[in-house]
Amino acid sequence: MVQRYNPNHIEEKWQKIWDEEKTFKTTMDKSKKKFYALVEFPYPSGQGLHVGHPRSYTALDVVSRKRRMQDEVVLYPMGFDAFGLPTENYAIKNKIHPRIVTENNIANFTKQLKSLGFSFDWDRVVDTTDPNYYKWTQWIFIQLFKHGLAYKKEFPINWCPSCKVGLSNEEVVNGRCERCGTPVEHKIRNQWMLKITEYADRLIDDLAEVDYLDHIKQQQINWIGRSFGAEIDFAIKDHDKSLKIFTTRPDTIYGATYMVIAPEHPIIEELKMEIKNIEKIEEYKDFANKKSDFERSEMNKDKTGVELEGIKAINPISGEEMPIWVSDYVMITYGTGAIMAVPAHDERDYEFAKKFNLPIREVVAGGNIEKEAFTNTETGTLINSDLINGLEVEDAKKKIIEIIEEKGIGHAKKNFKLRDWVFSRQRYWGEPIPMVYCEEHGWNPVDEEELPLKLPEVENYEPTDDGSSPLSTIESFVNTTCPVCGGPAHRETDTMPQWAGSSWYYLRYMDPDNDKALVGKDEAEFFSPVDWYNGGNEHTTLHLLYSRFWHKFLYDLGVVPTKEPYMKRTSHGMILGENGEKMSKSRGNVVNPDEIVANYGADTLRTYEMFISEFDKSVPWSDQALSGVRKYLDRVWRLQDILVEGNEHSKDMEVLVNQTIKKVSDDIEALKFNTAISQLMILLNSFTDKGQINKKEYETYLILLNPFAPHITEELWETLGNKVQLANQNIWPIFDETKLLEDTVLIPVQVNGKVRGKITVPRDTDKDEIIRLSQEEENVKLFIEGKEVVKVIYVPGKILNIVVK
Numbered sequence: 054m055v056q057r058y059n060p061n062h063i064e065e066k067w068q069k070i071w072d073e074e075k076t077f078k079t080t081m082d083k084s085k086k087k088f089y090a091l092v093e094f095p096y097p098s099g100q101g102l103h104v105g106h107p108r109s110y111t112a113l114d115v116v117s118r119k120r121r122m123q124d125e126v127v128l129y130p131m132g133f134d135a136f137g138l139p140t141e142n143y144a145i146k147n148k149i150h151p152r153i154v155t156e157n158n159i160a161n162f163t164k165q166l167k168s169l170g171f172s173f174d175w176d177r178v179v180d181t182t183d184p185n186y187y188k189w190t191q192w193i194f195i196q197l198f199k200h201g202l203a204y205k206k207e208f209p210i211n212w213c214p215s216c217k218v219g220l221s222n223e224e225v226v227n228g229r230c231e232r233c234g235t236p237v238e239h240k241i242r243n244q245w246m247l248k249i250t251e252y253a254d255r256l257i258d259d260l261a262e263v264d265y266l267d268h269i270k271q272q273q274i275n276w277i278g279r280s281f282g283a284e285i286d287f288a289i290k291d292h293d294k295s296l297k298i299f300t301t302r303p304d305t306i307y308g309a310t311y312m313v314i315a316p317e318h319p320i321i322e323e324l325k326m327e328i329k330n331i332e333k334i335e336e337y338k339d340f341a342n343k344k345s346d347f348e349r350s351e352m353n354k355d356k357t358g359v360e361l362e363g364i365k366a367i368n369p370i371s372g373e374e375m376p377i378w379v380s381d382y383v384m385i386t387y388g389t390g391a392i393m394a395v396p397a398h399d400e401r402d403y404e405f406a407k408k409f410n411l412p413i414r415e416v417v418a419g420g421n422i423e424k425e426a427f428t429n430t431e432t433g434t435l436i437n438s439d440l441i442n443g444l445e446v447e448d449a450k451k452k453i454i455e456i457i458e459e460k461g462i463g464h465a466k467k468n469f470k471l472r473d474w475v476f477s478r479q480r481y482w483g484e485p486i487p488m489v490y491c492e493e494h495g496w497n498p499v500d501e502e503e504l505p506l507k508l509p510e511v512e513n514y515e516p517t518d519d520g521s522s523p524l525s526t527i528e529s530f531v532n533t534t535c536p537v538c539g540g541p542a543h544r545e546t547d548t549m550p551q552w553a554g555s556s557w558y559y560l561r562y563m564d565p566d567n568d569k570a571l572v573g574k575d576e577a578e579f580f581s582p583v584d585w586y587n588g589g590n591e592h593t594t595l596h597l598l599y600s601r602f603w604h605k606f607l608y609d610l611g612v613v614p615t616k617e618p619y620m621k622r623t624s625h626g627m628i629l630g631e632n633g634e635k636m637s638k639s640r641g642n643v644v645n646p647d648e649i650v651a652n653y654g655a656d657t658l659r660t661y662e663m664f665i666s667e668f669d670k671s672v673p674w675s676d677q678a679l680s681g682v683r684k685y686l687d688r689v690w691r692l693q694d695i696l697v698e699g700n701e702h703s704k705d706m707e708v709l710v711n712q713t714i715k716k717v718s719d720d721i722e723a724l725k726f727n728t729a730i731s732q733l734m735i736l737l738n739s740f741t742d743k744g745q746i747n748k749k750e751y752e753t754y755l756i757l758l759n760p761f762a763p764h765i766t767e768e769l770w771e772t773l774g775n776k777v778q779l780a781n782q783n784i785w786p787i788f789d790e791t792k793l794l795e796d797t798v799l800i801p802v803q804v805n806g807k808v809r810g811k812i813t814v815p816r817d818t819d820k821d822e823i824i825r826l827s828q829e830e831e832n833v834k835l836f837i838e839g840k841e842v843v844k845v846i847y848v849p850g851k852i853l854n855i856v857v858k
C-alpha cells in the first residue's frame with residue numbers, strides 16, 4: 054500500500070519548484086504558435102480572494118496548461134487593478150496611506166493565487182497604481198488630447214452626495230449610485246471628456262471580426278445604440294424659426310399629429326414672447342428638472358406635459374398645422390431634443406395622446422390602433438399618406454428621405470445612444486490627469502519626459518465638500534509652470550476613473566518592463582491579439598467598450614498591430630452561497646478559498662470549480678460536491694495500488710482511453726470542463742473495475758488530468774520515475790482515429806419487435822452473416838422455427854429485426 058494522499062505537502066512542494074524554476078515564464082519563440090490567454094485582473098480588496106475568482110482563473114489555466122503541453126508559447130499573466138474607491142475609503146477610515154493598503158492587499162492576493170497553483174508568469178505582474186505603469190496610462194491620455202479626443206466641458210455630472218464623487222452614466226443604476234445606493238444628484242462641473250463617440254461605428258462594425266458570445270456582442274451593440282433615420286425641419290407657423298426633429302420612422306410623417314420638445318429645449322426661450330402660457334411652461338420645466346433621466350424615460354410611468362399655446366408647427370410634407378407640446382418623455386440629450394409624435398405607431402406617443410386626447414391617425418395598416426400602437430416595421434403598408442400610399446415601410450422611409458433632401462428641409466441621419474466618456478474623478482487614489490492650465494495658453498499636457506506625473510503625498514485624502522479633488526488642496530502640486538510659456542500655471546487636480554488602467558493592461562503584459570514604450574513593436578507583433586479573454590458578466594459591457602476604444606486609437610497611432618484587442622470573449626457563471634444567494638459578508642454565506650485549500654487542497658478546489666456545473670451557469674456552493682471531488686482525487690492517487698508494468702495502452706482499454714483523449718481535448722477548448730472531468734471519472738472507474746492499470750495508461754491519465762489538478766499529477770508523474778515535469782513538455786496525447794470505436798459490437802435480435810437474443814460480432818460483419826449467426830441463437834431459434842420469415846431489417850451496428858408470420 055502506498056501512503057495516503059496528502060495534498061498540502063505536495064502542493065507546497067510543487068509551488069516552490071514552479072516559483073524557483075520559473076516554470077511558467079513566457080519567452081517569445083517565433084518558431085512556435087503563441088497562445089495569449091487573459092482573465093480579468095482582480096481589484097485587490099481587503100477581503101482577499103473570493104471563491105468566484107478561481108472559477109475564471111482555473112478555466113483559462115486549464116486551457117493554458119493544455120496548450121503548453123501542445124508545444125505552444127503560452128502567455129497567461131496576472132495583475133492588479135488597484136486604484137479605486139474601496140481602498141481610498143479604507144485608507145481614510147483607518148488613516149493608512151492607500152499605497153500601503155494596496156501593497157498589503159496585493160501581497161495577500163498574490164499569496165492566495167500562488168496557493169492555487171495557477172500557471173501565471175509572475176515576472177509580468179502589472180499593478181495599475183505603479184508609477185511605471187500609470188506613466189503609460191497618462192501617456193495615452195496625452196495622445197488622446199493631442200488628437201482632439203480629450204476635451205474639457207461644463208457638464209452636469211451625476212453626483213453621489215455620499216461618495217462625494219462624480220459618476221459616469223454607467224455607474225448610475227436606477228437613478229442611484231452603483232456603489233452605495235444613494236440617489237444621484239446633478240452638479241455642473243468642468244470635466245475631461247473622451248470622444249468615444251468618434252469610434253461608435255467602428256465599435257459596432259468591427260465586432261464582425263471577433264468571436265464573442267452572442268449576448269456579449271449584443272450588449273456592445275445595444276449600448277452604442279446606433280439608429281438610422283432622418284432629421285427633418287418643421288417650420289413654426291408665421292415665424293422664420295423651425296423645429297428640427299430626429300425620427301427613425303420618416304415613413305410615418307403623415308401620421309404625426311403633434312410635436313413634442315424636451316423641457317430644456319432652447320426654442321422655449323427663443324419664442325417666449327409668442328408663448329401665451331409661458332409661466333405654466335416654466336413651472337413644468339422646474340418640475341421635470343427634479344427627475345432623473347431614468348425616471349423620465351421609464352415606459353410605464355404616467356405621461357405629463359403642457360401644450361405651448363400661441364405657436365404651431367407645420368408638417369413639411371402634408372402642410373398640416375400641428376400643436377407643440379413640452380413633455381419630459383423627450384430627452385434633450387438624444388437626437389435633437391424634439392420629435393414629431395406619431396401616436397398610432399409609437400407606444401409612448403400613444404400613451405401621451407390617449408391621456409391628452411390628441412388625434413391618433415393610422416398610416417401603416419396591419420395593426421389595431423383602437424387597442425394599441427402598431428409598431429411592427431416588417432409587415433404593413435402605408436395608408437392615409439398621399440405621396441407614399443401603398444408602399445412598404447422600408448421603401449416609404451427611403452422615399453420620404455428623398456423628398457426632404459430634395460426640398461432641402463432635412464436629410465438622412467444616423468444617431469447613437471453612446472455619449473462621450475466623462476473622464477474626471479474628484480478623488481485621490483487614481484492616476485493624476487497630466488494637464489496644466491495657463492491663463493494665456495489654456496490647457497496643455499505635461500511634457501512627456503516628465504511622466505509619470507506622480508501622485509503627491511498628502512495628509513488627508515478626504516474629498517472636499519465643494520466636490521473638488523483632495524489634490525486641489527496641495528499647493529505644491531497645484532502650482533506649476535506652463536509647458537508652453539513657462540509662466541505661472543496650475544495643474545488639473547482631478548484623477549482618472551478606474552476604467553482607465555484596465556483599458557490597456559493586456560498590452561503591458563506583453564512587455565511589462567519596457568521604459569521606452571508602453572509595449573515594444575516586436576512584442577506587440579508576436580503576442581497580439583489576446584486569443585481568449587474570459588471574465589464575469591458584471592461590468593463587461595463598459596470595460597470591453599472602453600478598452601476596445603483605446604485599442605482602436607492605439608491602432609490608429611500605429612502602436613498596436615490589430616484592430617481589435619480580444620479575439621474571443623467568454624464569460625463564466627457566478628458561484629453563489631450554499632443557500633443559492635449571492636455570496637456576501639452580510640448574508641453570512643461567504644466561502645473562504647484559503648480554508649478550502651487548507652482542508653481539501655488546491656487541486657480539489659480547482660477540479661471542483663470546473664466540475665460543479667456548466668461553466669456559464671451560476672451555481673450554489675456545495676460542500677458535498679467538494680468532498681466528492683476530493684474522493685475522486687484520492688482514487689486517482691490509489692491507482693498506484695493496482696499499477697503494473699506496460700509501455701502501451703492495453704487492448705481492452707484502448708478504445709476508452711482514445712475516446713477520453715478526444716473528449717477531454719475537445720471539451721477543454723469548448724469550455725465544457727464538467728463533461729471532460731466526468732469522462733476522466735468514467736475512465737478511472739474502468740481501471741478500478743479491471744483491477745489494473747499499466748504504467749503507460751497511468752501516464753496518459755495524469756497528462757489529461759494535469760490541467761485541472763496540476764500538483765497531484767506532477768507528484769504521481771515523478772513517482773512513476775519521470776525526471777522532467779509535465780508542465781512544459783510537448784506531451785499532450787493525440788487520439789487514434791481508428792481506435793475510437795470498439796472492434797466488436799453487441800447486436801440485439803428482435804423477433805416481431807421483441808428482443809429475443811443478443812449476439813456479439815466484429816463491427817464490420819455484413820448483413821447475411823449477422824442473419825446466419827442470429828439464427829444460431831437458441832432463444833431466437835425458438836421464436837422463428839416453423840414460421841415464415843417475411844422481412845429482415847438490419848440497422849448496421851445497432852439492431853436486427855426479424856418479422857415472421
Ligand code: ANZ
Pocket residue numbers: 280299300301302305382383384385386387388389390391392393394395397398399468
Ligand atoms: C417618429 C416616430 C414614429 C418614431 C414611430 C418612432 C416610431 P431610437 O430607435 O432609440 O433611435 N425620439 C427621438 N428623439 C428623442 C428624444 N430626444 N427623446 C425621446 N424620444 C426621442 O428611437 C428614435 C425614435 O425615438 C424617434 O423616431 C422618435 O420617435 C423618438 F412610429 O419619430 B420617432
